[in-house]
Amino acid sequence: QVQLQESGPGLVKPSETLSLTCTVSGGSISSFHWSWIRQPPGKGLEWIGLIYHSGYTDYNPSLKSRVTISFDTSKNQFSLKLSSVTAADTAVYYCARTVVAATPESVDFDYWGQGTLVTVSS
Amino acid sequence: SYVLTQPPSVSVAPGQTARITCGGNNIGSKSVHWYRQKPGQAPVLVVYDDSARPSGIPERFSGSNSGNTATLTISRVEAGDGADFYCQVWDSTSDRYVVFGGGTKLTVL
Numbered sequence: 001q002v003q004l005q006e007s008g009p010g011l012v013k014p015s016e017t018l019s020l021t022c023t024v025s026g027g028s029i030s031s032f033h034w035s036w037i038r039q040p041p042g043k044g045l046e047w048i049g050l051i052y053h054s055g056y057t058d059y060n061p062s063l064k065s066r067v068t069i070s071f072d073t074s075k076n077q078f079s080l081k082l083s084s085v086t087a088a089d090t091a092v093y094y095c096a097r098t099v100v101a102a103t104p105e106s107v108d109f110d111y112w113g114q115g116t117l118v119t120v121s122s
Numbered sequence: 123s124y125v126l127t128q129p130p131s132v133s134v135a136p137g138q139t140a141r142i143t144c145g146g147n148n149i150g151s152k153s154v155h156w157y158r159q160k161p162g163q164a165p166v167l168v169v170y171d172d173s174a175r176p177s178g179i180p181e182r183f184s185g186s187n188s189g190n191t192a193t194l195t196i197s198r199v200e201a202g203d204g205a206d207f208y209c210q211v212w213d214s215t216s217d218r219y220v221v222f223g224g225g226t227k228l229t230v231l
Binding site for chain 2: 058
């Protein structure tokens, strides 16, 4: 059974960089694709970005200039960096295993971490 | 950008059928996925590729997709089905990105 666990600081200062790690157990990170998704308190889901097993990435256009997603295959982890954060980036951040299909083009999320709350405040 | 529209809330009595819609321009040409999220928990995939069910999801959950509307149908609703439900697609007409609907709160009366 695949399990995902987010980790990282729960409090980040405005203008700094938010950094989170997702540790995957029960499967090799190199065999699948992975995403970050967030949810501001009391609001809906927002996709942040996706890293394919090749290392190629797709990002939400609204966040693209501030986001980097990368692998650390030696630790079976992938990470999120979001720069120049503001209070609007306060949210529960989820990592998720991502299923990608070609015909028709499709992406969905079959396993999720429990989420971690990150608050942006001075 | 592509937009998915869901009703903010749906209410249904136990034992009845709940239908949650997800509207989008020609959504019938896309694969639609549905997630259930209970308070304080991570979302769970309940329907993928319009109408397929992951292992462990009851047959009471079904999906359809045609034209400009996708629908999640929950038959014989139980008290424990109350949750937020989100539809989701992949859009690649201009940029390549995931789109979520705004979510629908299902209340079991």
